[in-house]
Amino acid sequence: MDTPAEPAVIVADLHARRGTHPVLHGLGLRIPARQVVGLIGPSGSGKTTLMRAIVGVQVVQSGTVTVLGRPAGSAWLRRRVGYVTQDASVYDDLTVRQNLDYFRAVLGAGRSDVARVIEQTDLGASARQLTGSLSGGQRSRVSLAVALLGSPELLVLDEPTVGLDPVLRRDLWTLFHGLAAGGTSLLVSSHVMDEAARCDGLLLMRDGDILADDTPAGLLAATGTADIDAAFLRLIGDDDPDARKEPR
Amino acid sequence: MTPSRTLATTGRVLSQIRHDPRTIALLLLVPSLLIGLVAWIFSETTVFQSVGPAMIALFPFIVMFLVTSITTLRERRTGTLERLLSMPLGKGDLILGYTLAFGLLAVLQSSIAVLFAITVCGLDIEGPVWLLVAVAVADAVLGTTLGLLASAFARTEFQVVQFMPVIVFPQILLGGIFLPRDQLPDVLRVLSDWLPLSHAVDALNAIATGSEDDAYVLGELLIILAWIVGAVILASATLRRRTP
Numbered sequence: 316m317d318t319p320a321e322p323a324v325i326v327a328d329l330h331a332r333r334g335t336h337p338v339l340h341g342l343g344l345r346i347p348a349r350q351v352v353g354l355i356g357p358s359g360s361g362k363t364t365l366m367r368a369i370v371g372v373q374v375v376q377s378g379t380v381t382v383l384g385r386p387a388g389s390a391w392l393r394r395r396v397g398y399v400t401q402d403a404s405v406y407d408d409l410t411v412r413q414n415l416d417y418f419r420a421v422l423g424a425g426r427s428d429v430a431r432v433i434e435q436t437d438l439g440a441s442a443r444q445l446t447g448s449l450s451g452g453q454r455s456r457v458s459l460a461v462a463l464l465g466s467p468e469l470l471v472l473d474e475p476t477v478g479l480d481p482v483l484r485r486d487l488w489t490l491f492h493g494l495a496a497g498g499t500s501l502l503v504s505s506h507v508m509d510e511a512a513r514c515d516g517l518l519l520m521r522d523g524d525i526l527a528d529d530t531p532a533g534l535l536a537a538t539g540t541a542d543i544d545a546a547f548l549r550l551i552g553d554d555d556p557d558a559r560k561e562p563r
Numbered sequence: 564m565t566p567s568r569t570l571a572t573t574g575r576v577l578s579q580i581r582h583d584p585r586t587i588a589l590l591l592l593v594p595s596l597l598i599g600l601v602a603w604i605f606s607e608t609t610v611f612q613s614v615g616p617a618m619i620a621l622f623p624f625i626v627m628f629l630v631t632s633i634t635t636l637r638e639r640r641t642g643t644l645e646r647l648l649s650m651p652l653g654k655g656d657l658i659l660g661y662t663l664a665f666g667l668l669a670v671l672q673s674s675i676a677v678l679f680a681i682t683v684c685g686l687d688i689e690g691p692v693w694l695l696v697a698v699a700v701a702d703a704v705l706g707t708t709l710g711l712l713a714s715a716f717a718r719t720e721f722q723v724v725q726f727m728p729v730i731v732f733p734q735i736l737l738g739g740i741f742l743p744r745d746q747l748p749d750v751l752r753v754l755s756d757w758l759p760l761s762h763a764v765d766a767l768n769a770i771a772t773g774s775e776d777d778a779y780v781l782g783e784l785l786i787i788l789a790w791i792v793g794a795v796i797l798a799s800a801t802l803r804r805r806t807p
């Protein structure tokens with residue numbers, strides 16, 4: 316596994332509407348393999364729409380999305396891409412373990428996987444509880460645990476750390492980097508800027524376009540700012556052409 | 564499609580229902596209680612003897628339609644459907660998994676309803692009781708599969724309920740419950756020939772009165788099964804992995 320990695324995701328000239336609303340207008344990007352890439356941008360900028368397109372559940376008008384060398388949404392990818400939706404998509408009327416057992420069976424993953432993901436998401440204490448009776452942060456961790464089943468090669472995580480306390484967030488980011496070190500590619504959307512600083516690469520989105528594609532350090536240097544918050548505001552506020560790096 | 568994924572889905576749906584005592588009561592007891600109510604209303608007359616079999620078709624059908632369509636709609640709304648369809652789950656796995664789970668419940672439901680109608684409400688059955696149960700189960704499964712199909716065209720629980728007057732009520736009106744089907748105006752009679760609930764009612768009446776042989780009943784049963792298969796195929800075909 317030491318060959319130079321192909322990008323995990325290549326998007327070219329992507330047009331997509333969410334509902335009837337045009338969201339992505341000719342978006343292009345590359346997501347390198349085996350890294351944690353952050354996707355940040357204002358609410359409504361199209362992060363979720365882009366992630367849905369990468370996972371292959373979004374109807375797209377035109378353009379190409381290539382994931383792990385295959386067209387997004389192809390059957391081959393269905394056990395190799397893990398997706399955490401923005402709202403926890405798990406069964407509230409099942410226990411945590413029953414949720415995981417079911418999705419494990421659907422993925423055809425090994426039985427020991429359930430214990431592994433419970434451990435990774437620190438859900439051991441609530442494994443027998445009904446998912447609907449958990450706190451918001453616990454429920455979103457169940458949703459994350461489902462995505463980790465079967466050890467997918469690409470993880471697409473839509474705001475996975477919302478509602479979590481700083482200790483848990485730190486633990487999850489350690490987990491993300493551990494997974495990347497093990498060869499998994501991750502795309503993580505977030506609103507929390509101190510999380511953006513922990514990413515290997517950053518994609519800044521606005522109005523359905525990629526505004527910047529850089530490392531956190533590169534972004535700070537290009538904008539002449541001291542933290543990601545300020546860099547983000549500068550890019551959103553007055554769109555500095557020097558900071559714009561065209562993908563491809 | 565793989566049997567293991569279909570059965571995992573069946574098991575999951577049953578586990579969900581097991582955590583919901585109200586739904587269990589609605590599925591297993593309410594049809595019998597309603598049949599009992601009808602029998603009570605007509606207790607001074609002989610009417611129940613003629614409408615009783617139709618009630619065994621009617622109430623399980625409606626209850627199954629409602630419970631299934633709302634359960635699957637919830638799956639759509641909570642995002643679990645989207646998640647499942649991004650995984651290696653066949654569309655048929657999902658629809659068939661649901662059909663099997665509710666089919667199992669239909670066996671219990673119909674057995675209870677038939678037993679209740681015969682022993683408590685005093686319904687006389689001339690033909691074989693097992694055949695009556697078989698038709699009742701098929702009829703309840705029909706309600707399930709039509710519910711699966713209807714939920715594909717609804718976005719909210721309210722819209723599902725709106726399907727009742729469109730899909731369910733005409734079948735009740737034309738099913739020969741209010742007026743024997745051979746006394747309907749020609750156009751309505753032909754129309755009612757095409758509705759599956761009519762065949763369930765015909766079959767149950769035939770068994771209760773012993774007016775037809777088993778071959779006739781099996782023929783009607785086949786028509787109901789064809790509708791079930793058709794609805795399962797159509798419901799699978801209308802599932803979309805990609806949504807706008």
Ligand SMILES: Nc1ncnc2c1ncn2[C@@H]1O[C@H](COP(=O)(O)OP(=O)(O)OP(=O)(O)O)[C@@H](O)[C@H]1O
Pocket residue numbers: 333334335336338356357358359360361362363364365401
């Ligand atoms: N379910 C939906 N149906 C119709 N339009 C939608 C839907 N969800 C989002 N939109 C529209 O699509 C646009 C992009 O939404 P999207 O969810 O991709 O943004 P986002 O960057 O993920 O926002 P947030 O940070 O708030 O999650 C929004 O402006 C919104 O109007």
Ligand SMILES: [Mg+2]
Pocket residue numbers: 362363364401473
């Ligand atoms: Mg979003």
